[in-house]
Amino acid sequence: MAIQQNDYALLIGIWDYPEFRSLKGPKKDIELFSKWLLNTEKGGGVSEENINIITSTANPVSPIHSQVDQALTDLYEKVSQADQPGRRLYFYFSGHGFGIEEMSIALALANWKLFGMRNSALKSDAYLNEFVNWGKFKEVIFFLDCCRSPIEITGLHPIVGYGRSEDASDVGKFIAHSTRHLNAAYEASFSDDNLEDEALKEEYNGIFTKVLLDALWGDASSGTGVTASELKNYLDRYVKLEANRKQKPQRADIYNALNDDSVFGVSKNLVNIKINFKPERTGLIQLLSPNLDIIKEEDISSNVWNHMELTKGRYTLVEVTTQKEETYKVLPSDSTQTILF
Secondary structure, eight states, X not given: OOOBTTEEEEEEEOOOOTTSOOOSXXXXXXXXXXXXXXXXXXXXXXXXXGEEEEEOEETTEEOXXXXXXXXXXXXXXXXXXXXXXXXXXXXXXXXXXXXXXXXXXXXXXTTOBTTTBTTOEEEHXXXXXXXXXXXXXXXXXXXXXXXXXXXXXXXXXXXOOOOOOTTGGGOEXXXXXXXXXXXXXXXXXXXXXXXXXXXXXXXXXXXXXXXXXXIIIIITOSBSBEEHHHHHHHHHHHHHHHHHHTTOOOOOEEXXXXXXXXXXXXXXXXEEEEEEOOTTOOSEXXXXXXXXXXXEEEEOSSXXXXXXXXXXXXXXXXXXXXXXXXEEEEOOOSSOEEEEO
Protein backbone atom coordinates (compact mmCIF):
# COMPACT_ATOMS: atom_id res chain seq x y z
CA MET A 1 0.00 0.00 0.00
CA ALA A 2 1.35 3.42 -0.96
CA ILE A 3 1.28 6.31 1.51
CA GLN A 4 -2.26 7.59 1.98
CA GLN A 5 -1.44 11.29 1.74
CA ASN A 6 -5.04 12.26 2.43
CA ASP A 7 -5.43 10.23 5.63
CA TYR A 8 -5.00 11.78 9.08
CA ALA A 9 -4.90 10.51 12.65
CA LEU A 10 -5.29 11.92 16.14
CA LEU A 11 -4.20 9.46 18.84
CA ILE A 12 -4.63 10.01 22.59
CA GLY A 13 -3.08 7.65 25.12
CA ILE A 14 -3.42 8.43 28.83
CA TRP A 15 -1.86 6.15 31.41
CA ASP A 16 -0.87 8.75 34.03
CA TYR A 17 -3.81 9.64 36.27
CA PRO A 18 -2.27 11.27 39.38
CA GLU A 19 -5.66 11.68 41.09
CA PHE A 20 -7.04 8.31 40.03
CA ARG A 21 -5.83 4.84 39.09
CA SER A 22 -3.04 4.87 36.51
CA LEU A 23 -3.05 2.31 33.71
CA LYS A 24 -0.49 -0.04 32.19
CA GLY A 25 -1.83 -0.58 28.68
CA PRO A 26 -2.24 2.76 26.87
CA LYS A 27 1.48 3.47 26.43
CA LYS A 28 2.07 0.28 24.45
CA ASP A 29 -1.36 0.52 22.78
CA ILE A 30 -0.48 3.90 21.29
CA GLU A 31 2.95 2.70 20.17
CA LEU A 32 1.57 -0.35 18.39
CA PHE A 33 -1.41 1.40 16.81
CA SER A 34 0.83 4.15 15.43
CA LYS A 35 3.15 1.43 14.10
CA TRP A 36 0.24 -0.01 12.10
CA LEU A 37 -0.80 3.43 10.86
CA LEU A 38 2.70 4.20 9.59
CA ASN A 39 3.31 0.86 7.86
CA THR A 40 3.07 1.33 4.09
CA GLU A 41 3.16 -2.36 3.13
CA LYS A 42 0.40 -3.94 5.17
CA GLY A 43 -0.74 -1.17 7.53
CA GLY A 44 -2.66 2.07 7.26
CA GLY A 45 -0.06 3.88 5.17
CA VAL A 46 -0.63 7.22 6.90
CA SER A 47 2.08 9.84 6.45
CA GLU A 48 3.95 10.57 9.69
CA GLU A 49 3.35 14.30 9.28
CA ASN A 50 -0.41 13.65 9.30
CA ILE A 51 -0.38 11.82 12.66
CA ASN A 52 -0.71 13.75 15.93
CA ILE A 53 0.02 11.65 19.03
CA ILE A 54 -0.93 13.00 22.45
CA THR A 55 0.38 11.03 25.43
CA SER A 56 0.21 11.62 29.15
CA THR A 57 2.67 12.95 31.70
CA ALA A 58 2.24 13.02 35.46
CA ASN A 59 4.18 16.25 36.04
CA PRO A 60 2.97 18.50 34.58
CA VAL A 61 -0.37 16.74 34.38
CA SER A 62 -1.34 16.38 30.75
CA PRO A 63 -3.18 16.20 28.48
CA ILE A 64 -5.95 18.54 29.55
CA HIS A 65 -8.89 19.86 27.56
CA SER A 66 -7.12 22.84 25.98
CA GLN A 67 -4.30 20.64 24.64
CA VAL A 68 -6.72 18.32 22.88
CA ASP A 69 -8.66 21.22 21.38
CA GLN A 70 -5.43 22.78 20.14
CA ALA A 71 -4.82 19.50 18.30
CA LEU A 72 -8.27 19.89 16.68
CA THR A 73 -7.38 23.41 15.56
CA ASP A 74 -4.07 22.21 14.12
CA LEU A 75 -5.81 19.33 12.31
CA TYR A 76 -8.52 21.56 10.83
CA GLU A 77 -5.96 24.03 9.54
CA LYS A 78 -3.75 21.28 8.13
CA VAL A 79 -6.47 19.50 6.18
CA SER A 80 -7.94 22.81 5.01
CA GLN A 81 -4.59 23.87 3.54
CA ALA A 82 -3.92 20.52 1.85
CA ASP A 83 -4.02 20.23 -1.93
CA GLN A 84 -6.50 17.35 -1.77
CA PRO A 85 -9.55 16.81 0.49
CA GLY A 86 -9.16 14.40 3.36
CA ARG A 87 -10.03 10.75 2.77
CA ARG A 88 -10.07 9.26 6.26
CA LEU A 89 -9.58 10.43 9.85
CA TYR A 90 -8.56 7.96 12.55
CA PHE A 91 -9.37 8.99 16.13
CA TYR A 92 -7.95 6.60 18.71
CA PHE A 93 -8.26 6.85 22.50
CA SER A 94 -6.80 4.58 25.18
CA GLY A 95 -7.41 5.48 28.82
CA HIS A 96 -10.23 5.63 31.38
CA GLY A 97 -13.82 6.08 30.24
CA PHE A 98 -17.12 6.74 31.99
CA GLY A 99 -20.71 7.65 31.27
CA ILE A 100 -24.31 6.57 31.32
CA GLU A 101 -25.25 7.71 27.79
CA GLU A 102 -25.56 4.77 25.44
CA MET A 103 -24.01 6.52 22.43
CA SER A 104 -21.41 8.61 24.23
CA ILE A 105 -18.41 8.01 26.49
CA ALA A 106 -16.68 10.51 28.76
CA LEU A 107 -12.99 10.01 27.81
CA ALA A 108 -11.14 10.89 31.00
CA LEU A 109 -8.32 13.41 30.72
CA ALA A 110 -5.19 13.15 32.84
CA ASN A 111 -6.45 15.55 35.53
CA TRP A 112 -9.68 13.61 36.05
CA LYS A 113 -10.76 12.79 39.59
CA LEU A 114 -14.07 11.70 41.04
CA PHE A 115 -14.56 14.77 43.23
CA GLY A 116 -13.57 18.18 41.93
CA MET A 117 -12.61 17.36 38.32
CA ARG A 118 -15.40 14.91 37.63
CA ASN A 119 -16.27 16.39 34.24
CA SER A 120 -12.69 16.67 32.95
CA ALA A 121 -13.38 14.24 30.13
CA LEU A 122 -14.02 14.49 26.39
CA LYS A 123 -17.61 13.80 25.35
CA SER A 124 -16.97 11.29 22.59
CA ASP A 125 -20.08 11.94 20.49
CA ALA A 126 -19.49 15.70 20.61
CA TYR A 127 -15.98 15.23 19.20
CA LEU A 128 -17.24 12.77 16.60
CA ASN A 129 -19.90 15.25 15.49
CA GLU A 130 -17.34 18.05 15.30
CA PHE A 131 -15.11 16.03 12.97
CA VAL A 132 -18.09 14.99 10.84
CA ASN A 133 -19.47 18.54 10.69
CA TRP A 134 -16.23 19.80 9.15
CA GLY A 135 -17.02 17.80 6.01
CA LYS A 136 -13.26 17.54 5.44
CA PHE A 137 -13.10 13.72 5.44
CA LYS A 138 -14.96 11.06 3.53
CA GLU A 139 -14.70 8.74 6.55
CA VAL A 140 -14.28 9.25 10.28
CA ILE A 141 -13.05 6.22 12.24
CA PHE A 142 -13.31 6.11 16.06
CA PHE A 143 -11.49 3.41 18.05
CA LEU A 144 -12.15 3.85 21.79
CA ASP A 145 -10.35 1.47 24.17
CA CYS A 146 -11.76 2.40 27.56
CA CYS A 147 -14.38 1.44 30.11
CA ARG A 148 -17.95 2.70 29.97
CA SER A 149 -18.34 2.66 33.74
CA PRO A 150 -21.73 3.76 35.16
CA ILE A 151 -20.61 7.10 36.60
CA GLU A 152 -22.73 10.07 35.56
CA ILE A 153 -20.43 12.59 33.90
CA THR A 154 -21.41 15.48 31.66
CA GLY A 155 -18.21 15.52 29.64
CA LEU A 156 -16.63 18.38 27.70
CA HIS A 157 -17.56 19.53 24.22
CA PRO A 158 -14.92 20.92 21.87
CA ILE A 159 -14.29 24.59 22.56
CA VAL A 160 -13.35 25.05 18.92
CA GLY A 161 -16.08 24.93 16.31
CA TYR A 162 -16.28 25.52 12.58
CA GLY A 163 -19.98 25.05 11.88
CA ARG A 164 -21.57 22.34 9.78
CA SER A 165 -20.46 21.87 6.20
CA GLU A 166 -22.83 20.89 3.41
CA ASP A 167 -20.60 17.83 2.92
CA ALA A 168 -21.16 16.56 6.47
CA SER A 169 -24.13 14.37 5.53
CA ASP A 170 -21.91 12.35 3.16
CA VAL A 171 -19.32 11.40 5.78
CA GLY A 172 -19.10 7.67 6.54
CA LYS A 173 -18.56 6.58 10.15
CA PHE A 174 -17.09 3.56 11.90
CA ILE A 175 -17.26 3.64 15.71
CA ALA A 176 -15.68 0.83 17.72
CA HIS A 177 -16.27 0.83 21.47
CA SER A 178 -14.10 -1.64 23.33
CA THR A 179 -16.98 -2.72 25.57
CA ARG A 180 -20.75 -2.61 25.89
CA HIS A 181 -22.70 0.19 27.53
CA LEU A 182 -22.12 0.42 31.32
CA ASN A 183 -19.44 -2.27 31.22
CA ALA A 184 -15.71 -2.41 31.88
CA ALA A 185 -12.85 -2.84 29.42
CA TYR A 186 -9.71 -4.63 30.53
CA GLU A 187 -5.98 -4.67 29.91
CA ALA A 188 -3.89 -7.81 30.17
CA SER A 189 -0.43 -9.23 29.68
CA PHE A 190 0.03 -11.26 26.52
CA SER A 191 3.53 -12.46 27.35
CA ASP A 192 2.29 -16.07 27.39
CA ASP A 193 1.22 -15.89 23.75
CA ASN A 194 3.15 -17.03 20.71
CA LEU A 195 2.83 -13.63 19.10
CA GLU A 196 4.22 -12.55 15.74
CA ASP A 197 5.17 -9.11 17.09
CA GLU A 198 7.90 -9.31 19.74
CA ALA A 199 6.92 -5.86 21.03
CA LEU A 200 3.70 -7.32 22.43
CA LYS A 201 5.58 -9.69 24.71
CA GLU A 202 6.15 -8.78 28.36
CA GLU A 203 3.78 -5.82 27.99
CA TYR A 204 0.27 -4.94 29.03
CA ASN A 205 -2.22 -4.02 26.33
CA GLY A 206 -5.87 -3.27 26.17
CA ILE A 207 -7.63 -6.49 25.17
CA PHE A 208 -9.60 -4.55 22.59
CA THR A 209 -6.52 -2.93 21.05
CA LYS A 210 -4.71 -6.27 20.90
CA VAL A 211 -7.63 -7.81 18.97
CA LEU A 212 -8.07 -4.69 16.84
CA LEU A 213 -4.44 -4.80 15.72
CA ASP A 214 -4.65 -8.53 14.99
CA ALA A 215 -7.61 -7.71 12.75
CA LEU A 216 -5.98 -4.74 11.03
CA TRP A 217 -2.73 -6.59 10.34
CA GLY A 218 -4.76 -9.07 8.32
CA ASP A 219 -6.38 -11.61 10.66
CA ALA A 220 -9.85 -10.33 9.73
CA SER A 221 -9.20 -10.39 6.00
CA SER A 222 -10.52 -13.03 3.63
CA GLY A 223 -8.97 -11.31 0.63
CA THR A 224 -6.93 -8.18 -0.02
CA GLY A 225 -7.32 -5.85 2.92
CA VAL A 226 -9.87 -5.83 5.74
CA THR A 227 -13.30 -4.56 4.77
CA ALA A 228 -15.41 -2.58 7.21
CA SER A 229 -17.85 -5.47 7.69
CA GLU A 230 -14.99 -7.95 8.20
CA LEU A 231 -13.52 -5.66 10.86
CA LYS A 232 -16.87 -5.32 12.63
CA ASN A 233 -17.53 -9.07 12.56
CA TYR A 234 -14.03 -9.85 13.79
CA LEU A 235 -14.22 -7.44 16.72
CA ASP A 236 -17.72 -8.64 17.62
CA ARG A 237 -16.47 -12.21 17.86
CA TYR A 238 -12.87 -12.10 19.01
CA VAL A 239 -12.87 -9.39 21.66
CA LYS A 240 -15.24 -11.62 23.63
CA LEU A 241 -13.14 -14.74 22.98
CA GLU A 242 -9.85 -13.04 23.89
CA ALA A 243 -11.39 -11.57 27.04
CA ASN A 244 -12.77 -14.98 28.03
CA ARG A 245 -9.31 -16.44 27.55
CA LYS A 246 -8.04 -13.85 30.03
CA GLN A 247 -11.02 -14.62 32.31
CA LYS A 248 -12.54 -11.19 31.79
CA PRO A 249 -16.11 -10.33 30.74
CA GLN A 250 -15.85 -7.98 27.77
CA ARG A 251 -17.65 -7.63 24.44
CA ALA A 252 -17.06 -4.94 21.82
CA ASP A 253 -19.81 -2.62 20.63
CA ILE A 254 -19.42 -1.64 16.96
CA TYR A 255 -21.30 0.77 14.71
CA ASN A 256 -20.47 0.50 11.02
CA ALA A 257 -21.79 2.97 8.47
CA LEU A 258 -19.07 2.46 5.86
CA ASN A 259 -19.38 0.78 2.49
CA ASP A 260 -17.47 -2.44 1.91
CA ASP A 261 -15.22 -0.71 -0.59
CA SER A 262 -13.70 0.89 2.52
CA VAL A 263 -10.64 -1.24 3.26
CA PHE A 264 -8.11 -1.20 6.09
CA GLY A 265 -4.55 -2.26 5.23
CA VAL A 266 -3.73 -5.26 3.05
CA SER A 267 -3.64 -8.95 3.82
CA LYS A 268 -0.55 -11.16 3.99
CA ASN A 269 0.38 -13.97 1.60
CA LEU A 270 -1.22 -17.40 1.51
CA VAL A 271 -0.08 -20.02 4.03
CA ASN A 272 -0.13 -23.77 3.34
CA ILE A 273 -2.25 -25.57 5.98
CA LYS A 274 -2.67 -29.23 6.92
CA ILE A 275 -5.54 -30.18 9.24
CA ASN A 276 -5.41 -33.45 11.19
CA PHE A 277 -8.53 -34.75 12.93
CA LYS A 278 -8.69 -36.54 16.26
CA PRO A 279 -10.09 -40.10 16.19
CA GLU A 280 -13.29 -39.03 17.98
CA ARG A 281 -14.25 -36.56 15.24
CA THR A 282 -17.15 -37.83 13.09
CA GLY A 283 -19.59 -36.57 10.51
CA LEU A 284 -19.67 -33.17 8.88
CA ILE A 285 -16.82 -30.71 9.55
CA GLN A 286 -16.94 -27.02 8.65
CA LEU A 287 -14.02 -24.64 8.24
CA LEU A 288 -15.05 -21.02 8.81
CA SER A 289 -13.15 -17.95 7.59
CA PRO A 290 -12.21 -15.03 9.89
CA ASN A 291 -15.50 -13.49 8.72
CA LEU A 292 -17.31 -16.75 9.71
CA ASP A 293 -18.12 -17.72 6.13
CA ILE A 294 -17.97 -21.46 5.34
CA ILE A 295 -14.77 -22.12 3.36
CA LYS A 296 -15.04 -25.89 3.35
CA GLU A 297 -17.74 -28.33 4.48
CA GLU A 298 -17.07 -32.03 4.17
CA ASP A 299 -17.93 -35.36 5.76
CA ILE A 300 -14.77 -36.85 7.22
CA SER A 301 -13.66 -39.60 4.90
CA SER A 302 -10.07 -39.44 6.08
CA ASN A 303 -8.36 -38.08 9.14
CA VAL A 304 -6.60 -35.24 7.32
CA TRP A 305 -7.20 -32.25 5.01
CA ASN A 306 -4.04 -31.53 3.03
CA HIS A 307 -2.72 -28.64 0.95
CA MET A 308 -5.14 -25.93 2.00
CA GLU A 309 -4.00 -22.37 1.28
CA LEU A 310 -5.28 -19.74 3.70
CA THR A 311 -4.46 -16.11 4.40
CA LYS A 312 -3.20 -14.98 7.81
CA GLY A 313 -6.08 -14.85 10.31
CA ARG A 314 -8.25 -16.69 12.81
CA TYR A 315 -10.18 -19.69 11.51
CA THR A 316 -12.79 -21.85 13.19
CA LEU A 317 -13.36 -25.60 12.81
CA VAL A 318 -16.80 -26.93 13.72
CA GLU A 319 -17.97 -30.51 14.22
CA VAL A 320 -21.54 -30.02 13.05
CA THR A 321 -23.19 -32.98 14.82
CA THR A 322 -21.86 -31.99 18.26
CA GLN A 323 -21.42 -28.25 17.61
CA LYS A 324 -17.95 -28.48 19.15
CA GLU A 325 -15.70 -25.80 17.76
CA GLU A 326 -12.15 -24.54 18.13
CA THR A 327 -10.45 -21.42 16.81
CA TYR A 328 -6.95 -21.43 15.33
CA LYS A 329 -4.63 -18.62 14.33
CA VAL A 330 -2.88 -18.95 10.99
CA LEU A 331 0.43 -17.06 11.01
CA PRO A 332 2.61 -16.11 8.02
CA SER A 333 5.04 -18.90 7.26
CA ASP A 334 6.99 -20.39 4.36
CA SER A 335 6.44 -23.89 5.74
CA THR A 336 3.25 -25.90 6.19
CA GLN A 337 1.31 -25.16 9.36
CA THR A 338 -0.34 -28.20 10.95
CA ILE A 339 -3.60 -27.93 12.93
CA LEU A 340 -5.05 -30.69 15.11
CA PHE A 341 -8.84 -30.64 15.60
